[in-house]
Amino acid sequence: xFNNTDDDDKEGFYDGFEPEEPKQPKxxxxxxxxxxxxxxxxxxxxxxxxxxxxxxxxxxxxxxLAAILVWLGCRLVFGPMVDxxxxxxxxxxIERRGAIFKTYEGVLLPYKNLHDTTRVYDHDxxxxxxxxxxxxxxxxxxxxxxxxxxxxxYRYALPWMGDEKTVVxxxxxxxxxxxxxxxxxxxx
Numbered sequence: 378x379f380n381n382t383d384d385d386d387k388e389g390f391y392d393g394f395e396p397e398e399p400k401q402p403k404x405x406x407x408x409x410x411x412x413x414x415x416x417x418x419x420x421x422x423x424x425x426x427x428x429x430x431x432x433x434x435x436x437x438x439x440x441x442l443a444a445i446l447v448w449l450g451c452r453l454v455f456g457p458m459v460d461x462x463x464x465x466x467x468x469x470x471i472e473r474r475g476a477i478f479k480t481y482e483g484v485l486l487p488y489k490n491l492h493d494t495t496r497v498y499d500h501d502x503x504x505x506x507x508x509x510x511x512x513x514x515x516x517x518x519x520x521x522x523x524x525x526x527x528x529x530x531y532r533y534a535l536p537w538m539g540d541e542k543t544v545v546x547x548x549x550x551x552x553x554x555x556x557x558x559x560x561x562x563x564x565x
Contacts, residue, residue: 459530461546464502465489465523465556471514480539481511488523488556504528505539506546513548523556525549 407414427435464487471483485502504526506514517524527547534542 454533455531455535457529457531459528462528462530464526464528465551466491466502466526467521467523468514468518469501471511471518473511474540475536478537478539479508480537481506481508481514482540483511483514483545485524485526502526502543503541504543504545505534505541506544510545510548514545517548517550523551523553525551 407417409415464485466485466487469484469486471481473479474482482505483503485504487502490500514524525548526545528543528545530543531538532542534540538544
């Protein structure tokens, strides 16, 4: 059954097989200080090929430009739009949120909006803050004491800083007498 005694198909296996000719070694690149450099015929595109120092200069410039663009992008995305602004008010509520990045999110009732009788109530001051300041603000949640909060406003809400674009960075207690305007007349 497996007795292959006829070798008819073996003789055609090597027909037409010719070994490849060995490749000629590549000629070394000639430099301008070699006299043969000036005797050779220039290639069609050789005038467009920059020299070695120009290649280094172009690649270095490209790397510098990429680094500047990355720095500007990070500065625009992660840098604050408003830095060290101040708001006075009472903490309405504060809670800890986040699936991966745990931050405190809170609402401050602005002092100027509560005591302004000429305008309709505008809006609450909604913010995010760090773990340490969140615990401090939680202590003032139902105390009825006004606070002075310093905050930064960013272009985007970044997950590790909280859900809001406004991030509280410092908290102080204040006396209500220092934030209210002085009374010009007494009510009798």
